[in-house]
Amino acid sequence: MSEHIRAVSPITGVQVEIMNDVSILVGGRAGDGINSAGLIVAHLLNHIGYRVYMYFDYPSLIKGGHNFALVRGSGSPVGAHRNRADFILALNQDSIDLHGDLIRDETTILFDSGRVDADGIPVPVSEILKELDAPAVMGNSCIIGAFARSAGIEWAVLESVFRQKIPKGLEKNLQVARRGYDAAHVTQKIEPIGRETFPILTGNEAIGIGLLHGGLDAFVAYPMTPTSNILHFLAESAVDLPLDVVHPENEIAVFLMALGFAYAGKKAAVCTSGGGFCLMTEGFSLAGMAELPIVVVMGQRTGPSTGVPTYTAQTDLHFMIHAGHGEFPRLVVAPGDAAQAFTWSSLALSMAWKYQVPAIILADKTLCEGSYSFEQRAPPDIGEADSRMDPGEYRRYALTDNGISPMLHPPAPGAVIKVNGYAHDEAGITTEDADTIRIMTDKRKQKSASLKAAVEDLGSVIVRGKADASTAILCWGSNLSVCTEVADSLGLRLIQPVVLWPFPVETFQKALSGVERLVLVEDSAYGQLSMLISGYGFPTDDLVLRYDGRPNSVEELVARIQEVLA
Amino acid sequence: MSEHIRAVSPITGVQVEIMNDVSILVGGRAGDGINSAGLIVAHLLNHIGYRVYMYFDYPSLIKGGHNFALVRGSGSPVGAHRNRADFILALNQDSIDLHGDLIRDETTILFDSGRVDADGIPVPVSEILKELDAPAVMGNSCIIGAFARSAGIEWAVLESVFRQKIPKGLEKNLQVARRGYDAAHVTQKIEPIGRETFPILTGNEAIGIGLLHGGLDAFVAYPMTPTSNILHFLAESAVDLPLDVVHPENEIAVFLMALGFAYAGKKAAVCTSGGGFCLMTEGFSLAGMAELPIVVVMGQRTGPSTGVPTYTAQTDLHFMIHAGHGEFPRLVVAPGDAAQAFTWSSLALSMAWKYQVPAIILADKTLCEGSYSFEQRAPPDIGEADSRMDPGEYRRYALTDNGISPMLHPPAPGAVIKVNGYAHDEAGITTEDADTIRIMTDKRKQKSASLKAAVEDLGSVIVRGKADASTAILCWGSNLSVCTEVADSLGLRLIQPVVLWPFPVETFQKALSGVERLVLVEDSAYGQLSMLISGYGFPTDDLVLRYDGRPNSVEELVARIQEVLA
Amino acid sequence: MTRSSLITDAQNTWCPGCGNFMILFALRNVLEALSEEGRSLDSVVLVSGIGCHAKIADYMNINSFYSIHGRTIPVATGIQLANPDLTVIACAGDGDAYAEGLDHLVFAAKRNVDITLLVHNNRVYGLTTGQYTPTSPLGFRGRSTPGGTIEEPFNPLELVLASGGTFIARESSLQMDSLQETIMEAIRHRGFSYVDILQICATYFNMTSYYRERMYRLKDHDESDFDQACDRMREWDYNGDAPIGLGIFYRREKDTFGGRLSGRKTVAVDRESAIRKILDERR
Amino acid sequence: MTRSSLITDAQNTWCPGCGNFMILFALRNVLEALSEEGRSLDSVVLVSGIGCHAKIADYMNINSFYSIHGRTIPVATGIQLANPDLTVIACAGDGDAYAEGLDHLVFAAKRNVDITLLVHNNRVYGLTTGQYTPTSPLGFRGRSTPGGTIEEPFNPLELVLASGGTFIARESSLQMDSLQETIMEAIRHRGFSYVDILQICATYFNMTSYYRERMYRLKDHDESDFDQACDRMREWDYNGDAPIGLGIFYRREKDTFGGRLSGRKTVAVDRESAIRKILDERR
Ligand SMILES: Cc1ncc(C[n+]2csc(CCOP(=O)(O)OP(=O)(O)O)c2C)c(N)n1
Ligand SMILES: Cc1ncc(C[n+]2csc(CCOP(=O)(O)OP(=O)(O)O)c2C)c(N)n1
Ligand code: SF4
Ligand code: SF4
Ligand SMILES: [Mg+2]
Ligand SMILES: [Mg+2]
DSSP states (O other): OOOOOOEEOTTTOOEEOOOSOEEEEEEEEETSOHHHHHHHHHHHHHHTTOEEEEEEEOOSOSSEEEEEEEEEEESSOOOOOOSOEEEEEESSTHHHHTTGGGEEEEEEEEEETTTOOOSSEEEOHHHHHHHHTOOGGGHHHHHHHHHHHHTTOOHHHHHHHHHHHOOTTHHHHHHHHHHHHHHOOOSSOOOOOOSOOOOEEEHHHHHHHHHHHTTOOEEEEOOOTTTHHHHHHHHHHGGGTTOEEEOOSSHHHHHHHHHHHHHTTOOEEEEEEHHHHHHHHHHHHHHHHHTOOEEEEEEEOBOSTTBBTTSOOOOOHHHHHHOSSSOOOOEEEOOOSHHHHHHHHHHHHHHHHHHTOEEEEEEEHHHHHOEEEOOOOOOOOOOOOOOOOOGGGOOTTOOOTTSOOOOOOSSOTTOOOEEESBOBOTTSOBOOOHHHHHHHHHHHHHHHHHHHHHHHHTTOEEEEESTTOSEEEEOOTTHHHHHHHHHHHHTOEEEEESEEESOOHHHHHHHHTTOOEEEEEESSSSOHHHHHHHTTTOOOOEEEEOOSSOOOOHHHHHHHHHHHHO | OOOOOOEEOTTTOOEEOOOSOEEEEEEEEETSOHHHHHHHHHHHHHHTTOEEEEEEEOOSOSSEEEEEEEEEEESSOOOOOOSOEEEEEESSTHHHHTTGGGEEEEEEEEEETTTOOOSSEEEOHHHHHHHHTOOGGGHHHHHHHHHHHHTTOOHHHHHHHHHHHOOTTHHHHHHHHHHHHHHOOOSSOOOOOOSOOOOEEEHHHHHHHHHHHTTOOEEEEOOOTTTHHHHHHHHHHHTTTTOEEEOOSSHHHHHHHHHHHHHTTOOEEEEEEHHHHHHHHHHHHHHHHHTOOEEEEEEEOBOSTTBBTTSOOOOOHHHHHHOSSSOOOOEEEOOOSHHHHHHHHHHHHHHHHHHTOEEEEEEEHHHHHOEEEOOOOOOOOOOOOOOOOOGGGOOTTOOOTTSOOOOOOSSOTTOOOEEESBOBOTTSOBOOOHHHHHHHHHHHHHHHHHHHHHHHHTTOEEEEESTTOSEEEEOOTTHHHHHHHHHHHHTOEEEEESEEESOOHHHHHHHHTTOOEEEEEESSSSOHHHHHHHTTTOOOOEEEEOOSSOOOOHHHHHHHHHHHHO | OOOSSSBOSSOOOOOTTOTHHHHHHHHHHHHHHHHHTTOOGGGEEEEEOSSTGGGHHHHBOSEEEEOOTTOHHHHHHHHHHHOTTSEEEEEEEHIIIIIITHHHHHHHHHHTOSOEEEEEEOSSBTTTTOBOOTTSOTTOOBTTBTTOOOSOOOOHHHHHHHTTOSEEEEEETTOHHHHHHHHHHHHHSSSOEEEEEEOOBTTTBOOHHHHHHHEEEOOSOOTTOHHHHHHHHHHOOSSSSOOEEEEEEEEOOOOOHHHHHHHTOOSOOOHHHHHHHHHHHTO | OOOSSSBOSSOOOOOTTOTHHHHHHHHHHHHHHHHHTTOOGGGEEEEEOSSTGGGHHHHBOSEEEEOOTTOHHHHHHHHHHHOTTSEEEEEEEHIIIIIITHHHHHHHHHHTOSOEEEEEEOSSBTTTTOBOOTTSOTTOOBTTBTTOOOSOOOOHHHHHHHHTOSEEEEEETTOHHHHHHHHHHHHHSSSOEEEEEEOOBTTTBOOHHHHHHHEEEOOSOOTTOHHHHHHHHHHOOSSSSOOEEEEEEEEOOOOOHHHHHHHTOOSOOOHHHHHHHHHHHTO
8 A cells, every 4th residue: 555654763763664554444333244344354355465453443232333443454464453544435424424534635435325425436335235135234245345346356356255254145245245346446456465364363262262272171151341252252163172161140150160160170261351350259269279270361341340341441450460359379461462362371271270270361352352363373382280199198289399289170089179268278178277377378379489480481571673772662462563563663672571460570671671761551541560560660661541442553652652752 | 464575676775664564365165255255354454444455366166166365454555465374264275285385484374173174273163153053154254253363353343344244144143253253362463553444346346436437327248257246236236326237148239239328328338358348349340430439348367268267367458459340549448456447447438428439448357356445536527528519410420620529319309310330421421432431530530639639648657666766667457556566665666557548658758768677567478568569669678477367476576577687 | 410301312322123212211201200290200210230221321311320230239229228218210131130130139029128120121131242141042042152042041020929029010112001001000019119021122132023922911810819920920931932921910018128127217316425325335 | 088987087166066967967878878879979079158067068078169158059060060970069058058149049940950959058147156147037136137137038949949940858957867868869860959958056046946846748749740849838938937848849850951061062073173173264
């Protein structure tokens, strides 16, 4: 495309360009299938060699309102949207009226001429549907067809994408799309740049697949945005897999059932968001005391309370680190894109089991419901804990050097396996004895230390951008991609701790070496990561916070970073 | 008494003595009424002019086991037990066998000769009961009688205490006590030192009375050690008061009912411990978003999970500060003794209402179930928030300079009062608009700032001991008393932040002025307050942690402090 | 906000054809009627949970407490106990009242708390895009159960009856007039008034014709007869094929929890002297 | 820990005369009998909540999961679903199962989860020193209700029946032999087996003579007859004065939740190729 990011780095003075960069807005009402339409557009780009990213924006309602998808294609990996649209596919008037800031002179606007008034290429969607006797929901196939034509994407590409993605009513959809295709003309050609396709996954799907890869046996969940789709995805997938998916009466039941699975030797995970997580905290503390492995996928959204259910936030970091009464080891990882989501979900499950601790995959709406070109990276093999012990002598909480006790599951012939949320002795029997309480607390502390060491070993802090720059952007979770892009373009260092607890202090310190100015980018009002690292003596110089539920576009963030650095 | 604390301060070289100091152990089985017996002993001391403190130790069972009370009397205010007993009142063998470390040459041991084998003054309790045809439960009156005699407490004092404290079966109890009195002889006289008596209150009672003083209208709770007794106490007291006490089906109902009370204009509070609090966190976040005032009394006990229900801990500080998803203002106060419990419970309720925030009174088992001579100090009057607004124009979340909106309650003629856990506009209507979300988050942030300023104004950090010492003991909650005593005896400074959130950074900084070495004393395994202050750049030099569920005695703490300072 | 109209100008975001509109209008009409009778609407409070149904809190221009998923009932209970003069109406979803917060339903019935509970029972989680609820039929294919559920629904009327309910009714969003009448009766009833409203979800579970074919109004039914109530409630089990009775199944008078609670109060003494008394007892 | 005995050497801290002893012994005897029949006790798991009753997890020398207050049932459910070959026995208190975690009871019955639930119903919170529970009679003076409660108890048997329960029994800690027999039947029943055990709390609510005067065993009772079951259950409402029937009130066969869940499984494919397939579909 013609226009690229042209930012002059205030640090290096270098002007950076991102090549082969295209942005497309698809907008319509809830119920118009905007999410699927956006995904099809993403797949068109995927099939001509682009890495893609899609941000999907929708209010909390079922029909009506305004939904839009921002699809981005690029020659290199992407995970952020831009503040411009090269193409707009408008199925409602809001897609034009609410997005003036994205429109450039060269923007191609394709619009449903029956519903939308705009300058650009009109597509008579309803007429076409009527002529072909096609249902209203096929309207987006029509406009996609028009888009393909105007972007110079070959019909064959569209046809093959449709064949794969729209098996239901394929022929009719193709007819509709063809009519859209014919109604338009080439405006800006998106050049094919390769033939390799990548799977396009939402963060939610990447998490689900990562858990499956890690050996997930059971998934228990009560629906809650933005993680419900993990439940839906795994429920769909369960048919082919040795996987039980259960949707119980509420989150309390969810968590305790999952602990039941874990006790019986099945690797279990749950998903939720803040309000549901609150209801799990009592069980979370039980998992800590009883040393039961469990993984919680916790998708942040704008809070507090019900907040803004379908919008993003990064405001639960401290809650995750401290949730549950009493002190016990836990793991908190915050992947930043689909690739990390896969790797760290798999790892979180393995680590939860190896260290017999509860683990949290801390995601956010931007990650969960964003779609990414996915490149699979095999997670490192961390091995398993030793579980050998003479059954007759079995003690669930036997003391060991690393604090990890051999874990057996019933039926284990001859062994009596007692787990207990009270303070207990090695055998799992309740105790009130001062020495035993202290010794068992030390055991759990030792486990913390073992986990901490493992986390430092795993390379839990990512450094990107200009590695020797003395100004660094610090971020976590879904801010990874936009910050990476901005760091690259401004010649800054990028630092992202993927593991947030136990905090990888040494690795983080190394990542900081030579940094004189640290700028935190976070979707919160208080700067949660800054509060966390200040506890380890790491100051943050600038906070670039956003808390209106929307993620930053590349341009918005460039501007804000330039502002604080000016 | 003959022996006093004789510690030589490593800092000042000064030898400190505490005068008029007496320690008494009362021990027996659960069901023997050891708690009441200990309290009677405390009242005997109270009536001869002593300030008292009682630590009550009991396992989580109803009958049997071993209970004991450590009663301390002193010429000056006390709130900690010592590692010695001048008298032991033994109703079971464990009272001797398990407490060897408290016994000195001069210890007077009074024991039930039918059940206990010991050196000292035998009291034929069962024979006496049998002869007088008195029930078994009067056994402790008998041994108390013997104690009074051996401590040289006049019969008239005992009789007057019994008249006030044991109205039920008074005459029989007096007969039994008299026989015990006659069975003993004076061994060590506890000199009367005054005539003024103080109310003796548990921390729980002081909290309850403080809430009443602050204007409590409704108390809603589900029983949980160590705060159940607040429920019991207020349920007893409700008859005479404009107070509703409700015990619903679980903690979720508790919290949401209490929010219902608050919405309708009634000042409500709840009590619980860690596990129950977990269940309240979702409602807590709702209170934050909906700006509903509410007070939670949160009694810490040994965790995680069910842990050791009747033993103490200070391990929930960070959980309290961060509980609930999303970011919102809250108040966390941690009183250290009965006087502070009264003052700050009253204040917590007033501040919750003035700032329309949830407030936590963070107590612990040691404070909740310890008994203290109570000196009432009137809490400062913080005034109320402005609630004027034209009803016809009423907007529950109207924007103001300090972030506090006028709060009305239904029925308010002409006003429509809408509270909402979704992000909302000024009128309380749900919004997903980016600007409104941001503005309303800023409003709550402004309220945080107003609350923070008020907290700094209130003298929220206590300094005691040697005010100019460069070594300071830092503590919070129930560790206040033992640390004060140790600081006094070692010539150290004592610093106790009573408000823990919003953390009174400036006041704390002032309290620290001139401190070169800071020693944190805390009942936890990780040093929670140290983690908190390090986030503000205040380093802690030494951690004196205890996590076996038991509070430190004065001697134990002296030894541990001397050890770290050596 | 002034009450020139009983409907706010918040944008309504229910789907076209959603049964919630009927419930909204029915409630508005009932409140208008009450207002005409002279009851001040300043004393009415609407409490809702979270779900499509709950948006009614935004749409009704009266006092409201828009709470959290599943917790409609304890909030309503607290408000009622705090001020017995308020008329407290709780609107809950079936996910809300029958799954997330079921225990509160049982206890409201047990205690006979003087609130009115309207369950917008569309037998699906609407707002979270169509998962099964406790009243979805066996085999329901929702997004969490793509192969169909493997559990039978329960019958919420039977549950409330077993819990001690004193006013138990079923209505439908398809029958506006009767819905209004029953809501009015429910509000008038002193004690826990429970109306299960079979609400059409146009998007995820449109049972319009199913219901139309089976619905009938209870006739010659003695509301005070427990056994008759049982029988009628059991006729349709929310799963199989049977006539679906609408109307008031059961009604009886009983002390309310709030009434008993305030009945306990002796003449209130002043706070400070009560505190002084407590302290003196502990000297 | 080896199973030389079915009782651990943990110190027993129940009060003298506590009905929990009888339940402990009954359960031990049943397990011994099962073991003699050849069932391996390695496959038995005991789940408990928190309360006096729950200490049974410490005292029985078998696999156990000592969970948290009110959550006995979901833990037991998870274990059973994870491994259908396990025999899962859940011991709950009345505070546990009827107050804190009531919703789980209803859903276990609704789903017919294949576990056995023994409720140690002493009609009081024992471990927290004597507060009322949902089955305490009206006017019960506990520590949270010094003036007496103001709510009637509910009848848990009726609730479980209304929820879809397939095995509903009541026993007493005063009748050891029948208690044992019924526990045995409950364990043998495929599906959700629920036994409400009227347990004596020697310290806070000693109803020994009250029960002895009123208890009788169900006779000529058709366990498969729903209406008879209803009638018998309603005879005593946990409040008023009436004969108290003991025995199995209701029993029927029905698919279990676990059975239906595992029935769904197709032949399992290997994990990696399933993942590859999922990824390929998304290219
Ligand atoms: C604790 C919690 N869990 C989950 C959710 C997500 N959630 C919002 S609405 C809803 C279900 C709504 O179903 P229902 O109560 O039947 O209302 P409807 O939308 O059908 O009117 C859920 C699960 C939530 N808000 N809070
Ligand atoms: C979430 C939570 N709330 C409260 C408690 C305190 N608690 C412990 S046992 C118990 C009640 C026990 O009553 P019940 O279940 O009837 O058992 P019982 O002691 O009578 O056998 C309570 C309220 C707790 N452990 N956890
Ligand atoms: S999803 Fe169903 S219940 Fe929700 S608004 Fe749409 S039609 Fe109504
Ligand atoms: S309090 Fe009651 S239930 Fe608990 S052990 Fe004692 S007698 Fe048994
Ligand atoms: Mg619904
Ligand atoms: Mg009980």
